[in-house]
Amino acid sequence: MKKGRQWIVACFVLVSSFAVFAEVIVPNVVGDPYEEGREYLTIEGFKVYVLPVQQYSWRGYTLEQREDERLRAIRKVTAQLKVAVSLLPPDPINELRTRVILYMDDTCEYGNERTIGKTVRTGKVYYSTLASTDGSNRKLGQVTIRCYSSFVHEYPYKGIVLHELAHAWHDLFVPNGFENYKIKTQYKWSKECLHPQQKSYWKTNAGEFFAEMSCSFFFRSRDVPHTDMAMSEKNKTLVRSAWQDPPKLDEFHPSAGSCPDESPLSLNEGDEIIDRKRGFIAAH
Numbered sequence: 001m002k003k004g005r006q007w008i009v010a011c012f013v014l015v016s017s018f019a020v021f022a023e024v025i026v027p028n029v030v031g032d033p034y035e036e037g038r039e040y041l042t043i044e045g046f047k048v049y050v051l052p053v054q055q056y057s058w059r060g061y062t063l064e065q066r067e068d069e070r071l072r073a074i075r076k077v078t079a080q081l082k083v084a085v086s087l088l089p090p091d092p093i094n095e096l097r098t099r100v101i102l103y104m105d106d107t108c109e110y111g112n113e114r115t116i117g118k119t120v121r122t123g124k125v126y127y128s129t130l131a132s133t134d135g136s137n138r139k140l141g142q143v144t145i146r147c148y149s150s151f152v153h154e155y156p157y158k159g160i161v162l163h164e165l166a167h168a169w170h171d172l173f174v175p176n177g178f179e180n181y182k183i184k185t186q187y188k189w190s191k192e193c194l195h196p197q198q199k200s201y202w203k204t205n206a207g208e209f210f211a212e213m214s215c216s217f218f219f220r221s222r223d224v225p226h227t228d229m230a231m232s233e234k235n236k237t238l239v240r241s242a243w244q245d246p247p248k249l250d251e252f253h254p255s256a257g258s259c260p261d262e263s264p265l266s267l268n269e270g271d272e273i274i275d276r277k278r279g280f281i282a283a284h
C-alpha cells in the first residue's frame, strides 16, 4: 500500500516536471527567444523576426509585463504555425517556408478607449508582398504581426496565421496571384449567391474570399461557412485545386449564371452573426 502511494507521488512529480518544461520550452523553435534582444528565430521551419519590446513607457505597463507579452506572442505564433503546418498540404507548406517570413514587432497605436481612463493598444496582422532584393522577379511574402500586447489579447481566432499563409499562397504561387481570374470569378458569384443574410468577412474581396475559404476547408472560420461541411461543392473544389503544388486551376470552372432559388446552405435564424469587435481588429 505504501509502495503504491510512493508510485503515485513519483508519477505526480514526473508529470509536474514535464508540465514545467512544457511551459518553459517553446517547441520547434530554433534560437533562444529568452535571450535579450533576440530578433531571429526559426519556428516550424519558418523564419520569424521578433523585435524587442519598445522601451518607452505605456501607461500602466512595466517593461517586465511588455517583455512577458512578447514571449506570449511568440508562443501564440508557434501554436498557430503548428495548426497551419499540420492542416495545410505539406508540399505547399514547404514552398511557403522558402518564400515567406514572419515579422513581429511592438509597434502599438492608441486605439479607441473602451473604458474611460484605460489606454487601449491596437495592432495589426497582415500579409504583404516583399520585392526581391537579389534583382530577380522572385517575389517574397511577409506576414506582419504588430503590437505584442494586441496580438496576445485581441486576436482570439486560432487560425489567423493559417489565414495569412493562404494569402501568401494565393499571391506567390497561384498563377497571376491576387489577379487570378478563376478565383475572382468564383468570388463574385459566391458573394452574389451564397449566404446572402450573412456579413461574412470573405465578402470583402477575392483575396479574403480565398483565405477564408481555405480556413473553412482546412480548419474553421469565424464566419459562415464555419467549416467545410457548410461550404458549397464548387468552393471546396476551388480550394482543393488551388492548394495543389503547383495549383491546378485549369480544369476548374467557376460557378456561373443566376443564383439557385433556394440555397440548401442558407442558415436558420439561430445562426446569428457574432459581434467580433471588428473596430479593434485591423484588416488582415
Ligand SMILES: [Zn+2]
Pocket: 163, 167, 207, 208, 211, 283, 284
Ligand atoms: Zn486576410
